[in-house]
């Protein structure tokens with residue numbers, strides 16, 4: 001049995017105005033008040049972070065952002081730094097989500113800089129990786145994961161990565177209703193853990209939390225969480241509703 005604490009994380013993407021985000025967060029805080037033994041995080045849009053931080057303070061729910069920029073400050077119109085996220089109440093930040101890679105030009109190199117910025121600011125990075133459907137069909141899943149992990153973490157040393165969270169999100173399973181089978185997910189998670197072991201050693205490989213993401217729902221979360229290398233979930237659609245996300249949090 002691993003002693004990794006499961007992390008159930010909700011990625012709210014570009015949904016919810018501030019009043020809507022506050023209301024959902026309030027309801028979630030009530031619903032999960034009695035869930036021990038798991039970490040819970042929600043990542044609303046930037047404009048809702050500060051108001052939602054007031055709702056979740058002293059609750060079971062932690063706050064995360066969906067992105068950051070790696071510079072500390074400067075003339076970077078439209079960007080937000082790690083320290084700014086911390087000052088808005090964040091403990092986590094999602095980095096390199098496939099939608100950011102697909103629509104906003106993020107690369108393994110920019111992801112690498114963002115992970116460093118998060119670590120420097122004591123934010124927990126949730127580092128997203130995953131193959132596309134054509135990469136899987138052409139038999140390249142492992143080589144894609146290999147490159148994303150190596151390039152994303154290049155230059156880091158094991159002492160930097162104590163808080164690192166990895167999210168394996170096959171692109172073909174995000175928002176599509178097609179979940180990876182628990183065996184497919186386990187196979188990828190085991191491979192990712194072996195990559196971490198090769199790069200940073202056994203201790204980090206055994207402690208790093210690897211989340212699965214891609215159409216996680218109350219109905220499939222338990223089966224996924226039963227897999228030995230799946231340590232939690234990064235949930236999009238099913239995290240937008242407090243009742244459904246609380247069922248995912250209470251997967252046991």
Ligand code: PGA
Nearest residue numbers: 174175214215235236237
């Ligand atoms: P989904 O999104 O749960 O809606 O598939 C997951 C994600 O993009 O993190």
